[in-house]
Amino acid sequence: MDGENRLLAKAYGHTSVDREWPADETRIPDWIYTDQDVYEREIEKIFLGRHWNYVGLECEVPEPGNYMRSYVGPYPVVVTRDMDGGLHVFENRCAHRGVEFCREYRGSADSFICPYHNWTYDLKGDLTAIPFRRGIKGKGGAPKDFDMAEFGLRRFHVATRGGVIFATACNDMESIEDYLGPEICAEFDATFDGTEFRLLGVHRNILPSNWKLYQENLKDPYHATLLHTYLTTFGLFVSSNESNIPTDKFGRHGGLLSRRSDGRPDVSEEDQASMQAFKKTMELNDPRVLAFFPEADSKWSGSVLTIFPTLTALRQTNILNTRLLVPRGPNKFMMLWTVFGRADDDEEMTRHRLRQNNIFGPAGFLGIEDNEALKFLQDGVRKAMPREGLAVLGEDNEPTETIITERAIRGMYRYYRDVMEF
Ligand code: FES
Ligand SMILES: [Fe+2]
Known part of the structure; x- marks a missing residue:
């Protein structure tokens, strides 16, 4: 809120400028929709907190080696199906200098090679190769004690129900069934009823x-x-x-x-x-x-x-x-x-x-x-x-x-x- 609006608001006695949630539950303050610091708190408490975040459908990655781009809150992630059929969700940010390395919305691959310096990750997000790791003729390269196992992509825990894929950063999350609760789970299961689905298309739009x-x-x-x-x-x-x-x-x-x-x-x-x-x-x-x-x-x-x-x-x-x-x-x-x-x-x-x-x-x-x-x-x-x-x-x-x-x-x-x- 700019200074002028803030003064006006105070003049009219609107306590919301002080970010006090009104005691009356039928009142919802405007600042929860507009404030940057509220938004940043949502990232911490909600998207990276104790919640299951929807990331996609299994029918979008039906075969081993399939991948797609998605998001956990605002954060870009990649959803993959490994060669054993397991699903993985990890950040779309190279551990080296930070490139959003996966550029195609969906596809099939056996590894991801970052376009900038070609660090390579497998379908589980593990770092598997660094070009010139030992330098050239003994000069340069990564430190001798550089442990690739420490520099994989940051991963999320994954769960599915009825072909729907969820991810969470929370280490001790309850099951999807418990997360949904019985009333909502019953209706969720009526739509995602265990039959095999087929992707028909995707579209995106941005809303202000x-x-x-x-x-x-x-x-x-x-x-x-x-x-x-x-x-x-x-x-x-x-x-x-x-x-x-x-x-x-x-x-x-x-x-x-x-x-x-x-x-x-x-x-x-x-x-x-x-x-x-x-x-x-x-x-x-x-x-x-x-x-x-x-x-x-x-x-x-x-x-x-x-x-x-x-x-x-x-x-x-x-x-x-x-x-x-x-x-x-x-x-x-x-x-x-x-x-x-x-x-x-x-x-x-x-x-x-x-x-x-x-x-x-x-x-x-x-x-x-x-x-x-x-x-x-x-x-x-x-x-x-x-x-x-x-x-x-x-x-x-x-x-x-x-x-x-x-x-x-x-x-x-x-x-x-x-x-x-x-
Ligand atoms: S930023 Fe990805 S390899 Fe350098
Ligand atoms: Fe509507």
Whole structure:
């Protein structure tokens, strides 16, 4: 915050400039979205802390020797499958002078050779060769006692569940199952059900907003019923649907689960009056985007899971995708989308999934609205006099089918405050 804003804020009595989290849990201070030192604390306490970070899908590295680039929090990593089929996650930073050595997004290799001075690492991240290690004609080279075993790439612990790969820097992490908790694990398993998946594509976009706002967005059923013409008009997520908003016991993970209606949704005149986005007469030129071939062992046709800190996993009709949030400072993050199908999908099903995925991306039927809303939100908290945002809707002990609520957002920040020691 610059000096002028700070003075103004003090004049208006906003205590947030002193970084005191308000006692009232329905108040969320602006500075958690904008401050560099909060962001740096998140790296320590969250991304390198006691959490499982999603890094990719096993179907992205199906064969021995396959690798892909990914991220743990903001840090670039490489995910590999070694020749025995084991998975490894290590930093994409050469131990020598620091080059981000892996340049291809994905590929196949039996070793990584840093382009600068050709130090070489195997698929487990061990340093295996240094050119001119003994110098030339006895002159120069690495110190005699240089131990290559000490200079491998820094590794993360790895775990998988249902074909999803997670990494952590924590040495005594609980299992993924315990980390997810029973409520979320059940829905996670309904999507990642043990069948073999096939990668259909990846896309990336950068959003000018804080990474937490995206997790909030997908814990926010209130906005889904109001902002999105596509979801409401065609009944994918609308107030009249049967829905459920589970969270884990800590509040860090959550789900937006919904069962769509058959045909157009039955929205009362009264509800329609509150929903600007609902367009009763709108039609789709290509109704195939709405076709649904049930495939999961779940009553929900739409399931969005937010797995703290940076995974969202979506099963929406026949869309299967994950989003990895890659923080880039407090005011920006990259979204890495991975779209997948089942290994035994026929050509028609693959095309159907890809067609349905048009709801996302910079011009997606849904993405266009969320992307813009989050930019505007960041503009507000970054530029305006600091204040506390409100998350007052609903109640913490309400039935989980309540959808006009901000219970899951409050839950996430209760956990966040605890971990961040605010
Ligand atoms: S920086 Fe990688 S080998 Fe020198
Ligand atoms: Fe949305």
